[in-house]
Amino acid sequence: MTAITRAEVEHLARLARLQLTDDELDHYAGQLDVILQSVARVSEVAAEDIPPTSHPIPVQNVFRDDVARPGLDRSAVAAGAPAWEDDRFRVPRILDEE
């Protein structure tokens, strides 16, 4: 039984913003299937009444004093940007044609 099909992997890649090639899709589809079937073992554990753990050390909301502190150096941030224009990050258009 397969846990995941090639078409599903293609859909996942799109959700994850990965423009995979056809070869990659073929390759990963088999591997992801093996991995998912293996990790599905968690379902063998009877854990209906067990609370989930999201974090190893339970922490409540952590607050700091509301005091202004300096942010990152602007020119250093700009130097690391892939594109910078007019003192801002330059990004591609956000809407598709259709």
Add this chain to the structure above:
Amino acid sequence: MTTMEGDLTRQSATVLADAMAQGEVSAEEVTRAHLDRISEVDGDVHAFLHVLSDEAVEVARGVDRRRAAGERLGPLAGVPLALKDVLTMSGVPTTCGSRVLEGWRPPYDSTVVERLRAADVVILGKTNMDEFAMGSSTEHSAYGPTRNPWDLERIPGGSGGGSSAAIAAFEAPLAIGTDTGGSIRQPAAVTGTVGVKPTYGGVSRYGLVALASSLDQAGPCARTVMDAALLHAAIAGHDPRDSTSIDAPVPDVVAAARKADIRGVRIGLIKELGGEGYQAGVSQRFDEAVEVLTDLGAEVVEVSCPNFEYALAAYYLILPSEASSNLARFDGMRYGLRVGDDGDRSVEQVMALTREAGFGAEVKRRIMIGTYALSSGYYDAYYGQAQKVRTLITRDFAAAFEQADVLISPTAPTTAFKIGEKVDDPLAMYLNDVATIPVNLAGNAAMSLPVGLAPEDGLPVGMQVIAPAMADDRLYLVGAALERALVDRWGHLLIEEAPDL
């Protein structure tokens, strides 16, 4: 000037720090000796992605000047260190072993780096790693694999193979690693060195590029237990910039390493981590070390952690889920690589092209697994169920710690394997961390230290010592006692048996 020169790189951090404090050798000489060693052997080992030659000498000179002026310096002042390339250091390339961050120079220091600077540690450079710390061999680095100094055909462990190889190759006496599922401990085991994953929250994650936020923890790598303790003490402690940082005093790990007396300590042998699936020489050296612990006056009992059987499966759902969320930040907009921005393509297309070009195979696999596990319809069966298993594993630990002060197991099921052997077989690769993963799920502290060479291949074997959260000092108590007994037996540290490079 000194009687030590010539073999400065063979000395422990403790010995070097002492010699510098006594004025027998300068920090500049110590730093230059290590930089020379790096030029000499790193072509073969490839532990470093970036070496800070001039900057390191400059820092060392500053330490010498301040010492000459009579300033009182910390216990690691002037000692060189190799920094895993997943921690930011202002103005210094930080790639995480990925093309997506090639050439990026972070505009800030991680808290770990800030504390290293405050301790006057001399950072020599950034070490190689599996891309975004996903791997157990350092083969998933976009910049080529690191090689194990014991055998250059073999892996140095991962993800922190650069850090473990750097100290095993005598390129640095200390290194920083990070451990999400074993990335400090397994590299330590396969290189015959010492590595510690502190209690989750014990060392600040600020400036540590996140893989899985509920599992990641930075910690010390060294050739001796005492060196690891000194480094642990230097980097640990509460940091308001990391909201998961524990606001409590750091356990006195240095005092514990000094005490090294385990008479009456209860040690629990984890039944489920050993036996079938473990290499014969690994089991043999581990069993012998257990006898040594008994001889030293510890009380060894067997404990059972039945849910550990499901730890690997739970981990490979929780980690990819967190990783797929964390790595969403690599979208080609604010830092790092951007591909296909031709003025016509949309942000979404540019993002997908950038991530396709910037990420390697293992990163893509895990992002997709995580995306799957978190998608509606699968969430409860996968991620939700894995979180419940996580609770059961934590309860197994709690029950075991009722019977024992620390727990032990082999660190890894095998010695170092050959480069290329498992690189395209994800499940085989994941199995390397079967003994280390439960600790990250529960947030405990754990150490790996060398216990001998497997007779069949002459490669190092590590023992894992596990302590409850915030009882990190017990690792050093037990580790230092065992190390002392083994060194007495061998006449030297295990690492001294590594072949010349």
